[in-house]
Amino acid sequence: MTLNKKQSQLAEDLQALYIAQREETYSKYKRINPFFEDLCDWKERGLFWSKNKNVTIYNSTTIVGEVKIGEDTWVGPFVLLDGTGGLDIGSNCSISTGCQILTHDTVAWALSGGKQGYSYESTKIGDRCFIGTHAIITKGITIGNECVVGAGAVVTKSFPDNSIILGNPGKLSGKTIVNDMDGSVSFEYF
16 A cells, blocks of 8 residues: 555654654653553543543543543553443542453343343442452442452452452452551451
């Protein structure tokens, strides 16, 4: 395929923009992002979606349906937030790279050859939660406040406040202890 003059100029301009954006991101944050992440303002995307201040949503994150995100929450790259059954994420949460938080499944639909419908249930993440890299939270789950979901955990049941949830399937493995006076955090494992 041969590019015409206009296309060649556009390609050169995009390459120059890519290099400039990469240099700026590296200078500011000491990292290199995919080009499309450098083109988009993560805070602007958070403000667009949540209408709250100080929400970060990476451009590679997919958001579908009714998703409510609390203030001061960070949603990392390559996350899926499925709000087709209703999803509520609290304030001051950190949703790590590659997490999938679900509110529906197609099990009955697939097994019945399409005779049954999809299954929907709302999912809720409390305030001040950390959801580790590549964790999966299935439909209908409630995670309490001040919880930690470990990297790679698959959460198939609900957990109360201050839970540490690890493994596949996710199990209660400890509790978080947050000192309201000074904000210090400690962990007690079972």
